[in-house]
Amino acid sequence: MPGEKNAFGRHLTGGLLLSAAWLAALFISRFGLPFYYHLIALPLFLALLLLWLRPPAPVPVAAPPDKTPDYQYRPDPTAPRRNTTTSSSPNPGYSQPLLNEALAHSFTLQLKLLCHGLNLTTAILVTENQEHDTLNVRAAYSEEELEFAHSFPADSGVFVGLRQGRQEITGQPSSPLFQGLPYYPQGHAVGSFYAQSLERLAASCPTAYLCVDRAKADSWSAAEKKLLTAAAAKISYDIYLALQLADFDRDKEATNQVCLALQELNAVLGLEAAFRATESAVRNLTNADFVAITLMDNQRHTVVVAKGSGAEGLEGSEVSEDTCLVNQAMRMQRTMPPRPTYNGPAPIFSQDAPLTGFNSLLILPLIIKQEEPIGTLIVAGHEAQLFTRERQNILELIAAQIATKIDLSRAHEKVFQLASTDGLTGLANRRTLQSAMGNMMARAHRQSNKVALLLCDIDHFKKVNDTYGHPFGDEALRHVAAILHEAVRSTDLAARYGGEEFAVLLENSNEAGAKQLAERIRRRIEALRLICDATPVQLTISLGIALYPDHGKEPEALLARADQALYAAKESGRNQVRSWPV
Structure with a gap:
């Protein structure tokens, strides 16, 4: 070992020097040299003796060359083991580890949400290096066990077009082993892909690209592109x-609080969850006594969140007065008031809803990409001078983050609605029905309750289509769907099962209650009067009922029993309700 060899050499050298000093002392004594020679030899002997006995200094061992790539695998602790997750910070030079971790978690979460929401195989984020000749994988999420390249030449595959100025590139490769996505080193079977350049919001931001692919060889819908653009x-x-937060390195506490706020915002999905996370983040950062959010929707400016002192009755109210501070902040697209103090008399929301007792106030417009504001964030406190300049700067950054989060949540809810509802009737679709059946039956098993399933079929609907045409048939389906939607409780589910068939799930309902509701639905549809070209058209419906767990303990079994009961109703003359067993 190198350390042992060094120790042996040191002891050998020390021993030789000590022996030389001892011989010098003997020589002085033997030949009677003057006394001051002893004064020189004795300290030399003692010094060499101490040097020889001193424990060796630790030998520095050279660290092995750093072979760690410029991005690291960071498995998502909440994901199943089959998933592959990679992420890293886009700027390893930051001094705030918590910020890096929050950013890495944010990237991973966004990619994970995209994969789950759009049924993607892989979502990946890459950035250019400083020399602009290499693309580095910064974060990746895949639903499969896949190997990704850590980096690859910048002029590779689909990224060539993006680097030449194209904003987005889509495609459906025809080859079974597509080589155009260089993050797959050996190529991969891809049905369709989408790649987009990320906007550089500052000169210091790296050039970055978002790329996703999936097995399904379908073109990307407008709603899917909107969600991907919002994620980018x-x-x-x-x-x-x-990058902006790096400038606030001197304020460690504020930086840590912002990171926690970002983690809280990035960890939620949906508008209501985003609102709650915003309130929590702002309160933790500023100790504010009042937090509110307003949003524009179809030219209507509404208070959607109001929490804290004086918030009673504000939620749901409309902001309509041009002179109020909220509308001034929207119109001027800047934080109001110019100084974060408030002593009146200008109303914050309206003259009818005054807020009193606050000495600190900030109204921050929620702006996305220099567009018109989508709303405002209002923060107020009883304490004077609550918002320092640093705190105001951070709140403005968080307001930009909140605006993007709200826009992303709106897009995600739109895509979720498209994926879970039937486009013609607005009811839940078959996929949502199957998922709800599993959830309801699991709850019923835990709570020892029952679930009733009603299968409904419009009688002689093919004849209606053939006689009056499909547009009228679609109108008839919408009328039946409206009756079903009005008939169920908020805890129940009405769905279009397919064609002219519908299904109703009744949670915690017995057979008597299910029959009563089925009869009410049958009578309402029988009483429905539709007109086609001045000709009255009457509809009737047949219904079959099955109960969990009495008639089936699995969704497939329950559907089969309800379908057999429906068949019995059809065979018995239609326009009636039958229950299993028939």
């Missing part, structure tokens, strides 16, 4: 926000 904007703002 969210990642751009994450990167920009991280």
Whole structure:
């Protein structure tokens, strides 16, 4: 070992020097040299003796060359083991580890949400290096066990077009082993892909690209592209926000609080969850006594969140007065008031809803990409001078983050609605019905309750289509769907099962209650009067009922029993309700 060899050499050298000093002392004594020679030899002997006995200094061992790639695998602790997750910070030079972790978690979460929401195989984020000749994988999420390249030449595959100025590139490769996505080193079977350049919000932001692929060889719908664009904007703002926060390194506590706020915002999905996370983040950062959010929707400016002192009755109210501070902040697209103090008399929301007792106030417009504001964030406190300049800067950054999060949540809810509802009737679709059946039956098993399933079929619907045409048939389906929707409780589910068939799930309902509701639905549809070309058209419906767990303990078995009961109703003359067993 190198350390042992060094220790042996040191002891050998020390021993030789000590022996030389001892011989010098003997020589002085033997030949009677003057006394001051002893004064020189004795300290030399003692010094060499101490040097020889001193424990060796630790031998520095050279560290092995750093072979760690410029991104690291960070498995998502909440994901199943089959998933592959990679992520890293876009700027390893940051001094705030918590910020890096929050940013890495944000990237991973956004990619994971995209994969789950759009049924993707892989979602990946890459950035250019400083020399602009290499693309580095910064974060990736896949639903399969896949190997990704850590980096690859910048002029590779679909990224060539993006680097030449194209904003987005889509495609449905025809080859079974597509080589155009260089993050797959050996190629991969891809049905369709989508790649987009991320907007650089500052000169210091790296050039970045978002690329996703899936097995399904379908073109990307407008709703899917909107969600991907919103996700790209969210990642751009994450990167920009991280760079801005680096300037606040001197305020460690504030930086840590912002990171926690970002983690809280990035960990939620949906508008209501985003609102709650916003309130929590702002309160933790500022100790505010009042937090509110307003949003524009179809030219109507409404208070959607109001929490804290004086918030009673504000939620749901409309902001209509041009002179109020909220509308001034929207119109001027800047934080109001110019100084974060408030002593009146200008109303914050309206003259009818005054807020009193606050000495600190900030109204921050929620702006996305220099567009018109989508709303405002209002923060107020009883304490004077609550918002320092640093706190105001951070709140403005968080307001930009909130605006992007709200936009992303709206897009995600739109895509979720499209994926879970029937486009013609607005009821839940078959996929949602199957998922709800599993959930309801599991709850009923835990609570020892029952679930009733009603299968409904419009009688002689083919004849209606053939006689009056499919447009009228679609109108008839919408009328039946409206009756079903009005008939069920909020805890129940009405769905279009397919064609002219519908299904109703009744949670915690017995057979008597299910029959009563089925009869009410049958009578309402029988009483429905539709007109086609001045000709009255009457509809009737047949219904079959099955109960969990009496008639089936699995969704497939329950559907089969309800379907047999429906068949019995058809065979018995239609326009009636039958229950299993028939």
